[in-house]
Amino acid sequence: MSLLRVNELSKGFGGVLAVADLSFTINAGTIHSIIGPNGAGKTTLFNLITGVYRPTSGRILFDDVDITGKRPYELAALGMSRTFQNLQIFFNMTAVENVMVGAHLHLQPRLLPSLLHLPSVRRRDAACRERCLELIEFVGCGKYRDADAASMPYGALKRLEIARALASQPRLLLLDEPAAGLNATESREIDDVIKRVAAQGVTVVLVEHDMKMVMGLSDHILALDYGRKLAEGTPEEVGKNPDVINAYLGAAN
């Protein structure tokens, strides 16, 4: 039941390997976390999986299909979406429009019908808007539905990005530090959203620094250091692993 398989993946930036010879598997229907100190290669790994970067070597399989080197929009069509550590919100649009872009693939966007605003386009758009409003409600941004994204607070934008990703109806959702920069209450709200997303059958992969969140949520954890696999297993196993403790506490030990 492997949904995503990464085989001997490497990515170098001018001679430095940010991800080195990494292999792991993610099973469908789990919450999977990737942890590691700053610069461990977590975000690079995300960028490789979602097609933002091309790997130097190695393969990535999604649902047993080789997706190495495919562009992000192609992966979205296959059922993969993500959020970003640094917000990639469309600040020139409203909240609900942001989420509606997420539903892009399900709208048959064609030029001529769009130019003429044919009734079929309008009907689909109206239905799409309803679904997207539900998603906004689902992530807890209901009161901002028609607000300009540029006027929304940071915490709400983090959740809006999740709603946008969900609108593409992914089977695999990658969240890059969803709780970064949030206070304790907001963190707990995100935590709750992630649980409910997973409960709907979406496989979630997290990169997160908030250890409490990671330990509480994850079925499975992958620990990285210097782009290599340090440990892998259940939260208990990884939490007890001496290498992981060492990497996090470093010289203090």
Add this chain to the structure above:
Amino acid sequence: MQMKARTTGLAAMAIIIALLPITFPNPYYYDIADTALFNAVLCVGLNLLIGYTGQISLGHAGFFALGAYASAILTLRWQVPPLAALLAGAVAVGALAFVIARPILRLKGHYLAMATLGIGIIIYIVLNTEGWLTGGPDGLMADNFTVLGWKIKGDGSWYWVGGGLLLLAVWLSLNLIDSPVGRALRAVHGSEVGAEVVGVNTTHYKVLVFVVSAVFASVVGSLYAHKTGLITPGIGSFFRSVELVTMVVLGGMASTFGAVVGAIILSVLPHVLTTFEDYEAVVLGLIMMSTMIFMPKGLVPTVMRRLRRRRAAA
């Protein structure tokens, strides 16, 4: 809500276009109005590229000129019916835009500005140089526009053609922006990578909007050739491209009505400034700088926001 604002805007425009000629003291005003309307149509198309999708082009006058020359050459030398010539020009310009769009739109910011500027200047130089086809610096004559035996003649008739075309262009643009395609275009402006990860093929949409805006320019160019009767390479110059971008930015990027307002102001301005003659360039430069410094979002969005804020306060 949005639907309503759109219909009111269009209706208001239609009324203004219909009633404006009453205030014209002499036929010369029609000539100015025609130019303003044509520029407005072109800018509505260019705004899709610059304002909504966030991709600059400093070479759009080149596409305008190609449309104009295609019409003049085809109708005059090969007796092609004007409408067919216009369509042929549009297809050719669209094809050219399509071919260059892919490599060009990979570029960002200043590199994109440089590349589009280069395309525009090359077109301008070709029009100047290939005299056997284009008449060189002296330019080319173009005949009246006839469709199904009906001849569009005189600035008065062109006014109604331009007005109708502008209403159509604004309607299409407003439709597009509020559609899945339009949202994808705006998403490209907002965050390319953010759009990609939810399935928007950003390259496809950048190419699409580049072609659409080039076709807009070509069609307007064709009509312009028939209206003025004489075209010279100057209509495709770098300065003209800059003027078009300024219209869009002055009126307000990512605002369809803004593009119209900007085009009209800058088209009418030179005629107001003729009294200053030598100071025309100085005043134009000052206007460009000061609007961008004090109203970087452009006239229409700035005014709209002030109005909304005042309404909210009341």
Add this chain to the structure above:
Amino acid sequence: MFAEFLQYLLSGITVGAIYALAGLGFAIIYNSSHVINFAQGEFIMIGGMATSSLVAAGLPMWAAVLLAVLITMLVGVALEYFAVKPARNADVVTIIIITIGASIFLRGMAQIIWDKESHSLPAFSGETPIHLMGATIVPQSLWVIGVSFLAILVLGWFFNRTLFGKAMLATAYNRLAAQLMGIRVKRVLTASFGMSAILGAIGGIVVTPITYTNYEAGVMLGLKGFSAAVLGGLGNGMGAVVGGLIVGVAESLGAGYISSAYKDAIAFVIILFVLFFMPSGLFGKRGTERV
């Protein structure tokens, strides 16, 4: 055969030197502020026009040159202060319009202060052509090449050996870090416009005896300078110099062997070709987008 080639090469290097100075001007301003200054060509025009009118007014050459450079520098500083600084955080398109507006404004002013006629300057050291392996070169060309080379050397010394030059480089590299280290970033911005203006003026003055100048002369020179800067990779000073020479030589060879009518198109054909295959120019940094 060879003489002809040499002839084209020499005239190519002469204009190329001017393009290099203009390109360098673009690079300096771009580095310190990420602004592309479309009024760079106007600096060249002002330098030439001011010198020519001051000489006509009876000033000795050296005084006219000094004064003209000073005037152009002040124009550059004023441009930064009044037009660029107030729009600091605006996006690329907005700033492009501002500097294009500035170039139109300066052209308009030139037309009012001077006129629409062509102006010239006497050659610095006579007009007796020098013969060189079958090709001829006017002494003024040597002035152009020599002065440009000297200006580039001085600039290199300035950036690598002086504290203020290093501060400018540091600001280009990381503005915030430079500011935290106590570098007065605002002063760096002003200086970059002043220096670019000086470079432009120098180019304009030495080339005027050969090409003449008028209020519109800066447009094409500016655009070629921009091509040179982009060709070399924006923000790379040496790249801009090499880019300028490439553009100048290619133009001259193209005009000689292919078609003189397409002389001005050649720079842009090259630039498109390079950008299609190397989207950040010949020596530009290939950045990976961080998300």
